[in-house]
Amino acid sequence: MKKIYLLAILLLSVATAFSQSKMACCHKTTTAPSATKKFAMLASNSKFVMAHANPKRMRFQSSIGKLINYKTADGLTANAYELKAKKPTNNYLLVIHEWYGLNDYVKREAEKLYSDLGNVNVIALDLYDGKIADNRQDAGKLMQAVKEPRAQSIIKGAIAYAGTKARIATLGWCFGGGWSLQSTLLAGKQATACVMYYGMPEQSIDKLKTLNTDVLGNFANKDQFINTKIVAQFKENMERAGKKLYLHQYDADHGFANPSNPIYDSEATKQAYAFTLAYLKTKLK
Template identity: 50%
Template sequence: MKKLILVGAMFAMQAFIQRPVETPIPLCQTSHDMATWAADANFMAMHEAPEAYHYAGKGETIKFSTPDGKEASGFLIKAPKKSDKWLFVYQEWWGLNDHIKHEAETFYNDLGDVNVLALDMYDGQVGTTPQEAGKIMQSVPKERLTAIMQGALAHVGKKAKIASVGWCFGGMLSLQSALLEGKQAVGCVMYYGRPEQDVEKLKTLNVDVLGVFGKQDKAPSPEMVAQFEENMKAAGKQVTVKMYDAVHGFANPSNPKHDATATADAYKHSIEYLKKKFS
């Protein structure tokens, strides 16, 4: 009987050793602030797969060096005349897809004399399902995101006056971009992205922020947005919050839960804000 038990235990141990182990995507100190959200099933459920869209407008793909020894790319629409005014556009968690390129052109058409650069923060990867987008967003280290933004800053030059806008993942990046831009920053618009929570970092901002959020959103929740307002106040910085009775991602026309009325009003405030900053 003892021999049977021993043999059974040996087979069980062998099966355990040979069983493939699924290695989780590391969420260590190099992870960005939204990586944990991307791994959350509830956060994924807030994002329905975007409807198919094909962009056939103006613009070109460019490449530039990054300080980590690599290259990055972006979608650029140049101003009609040489200009030191730049708008950095930051993608949703899906990646730099055709919808973001169309949004970049919309801002370009309304701003007039501003170069618009939509940065590819995923190095060519694009998610078409919440599961794909979540895995990609988790896999990009914070250092790489920072290197891409730093490379873009070097590409546009020290004389550039820069504003930024982004949605979801890009909303967080828009604020982080403004922090990196220093005195070159002239404006920052963030749509329902995770706010920076470190008051000391917020103290280094050289520009006020326009934040667009949804009351029905849970990431970031209205409570997190309220805390962001308190943190900005504590940092001695100004933030204007536009809160809509809408879900996460409401401003994306390819989102099945797109809110056209809220989107139009939010865009009106965003473009007025940016025009003022670039005047």
């Protein structure tokens, strides 16, 4: 009788262990969305979409910038808008567009940075693979359609195009503001500067610890989505990661630096650009 009792206990223990093992095997763990994915998810929020007024039409024709193609690690090619330095230099600035895509506004701003910074190569990336939106609804769809592996391949391809000796600075607005920081992380030891205009910050302290440079952030206090709470958390996370954040906040709204945006704030833009230019000139000597 005692043997039967012990055998029953043994069988019950084996069954319990098998059941727990099966549950552990089949249980799906969930991970928090990345910073860029989290920002892209905002496009499903009607309030976020409606907070972006449709842009004013803007036309820009450059005599020095040109469209280029380069290979990406995923076996495809990427598009970009390039302004080559007048003299050979290893200084590069990667510019990343807002959620409307690589449009004339971004090309114009890229050329302005090129002219004001001096001898630097500027490459405005195209994370939408040629697609451009002229209204907020289509912009939201394009932003949501971005696949992180493809975006990372485009960025890595641009870094490879610049070369192993290139010193990489990045700058972006809105959607591109978040990707500016991600590009700096991808650039590793080649990274020398990072400028974010009201973009979603990276929240992982472990990732922020790997930054090879400090960051300049231009944020809007009236922004309901990349709000002051998120910015304060970013500042704290950078401090915990042992990295420097040059934080500038303005009494303006999301998208304040875009002259094609009806809520464009000229004074905040002027101040932010002055800080940005001084920072980049120091980093890209």
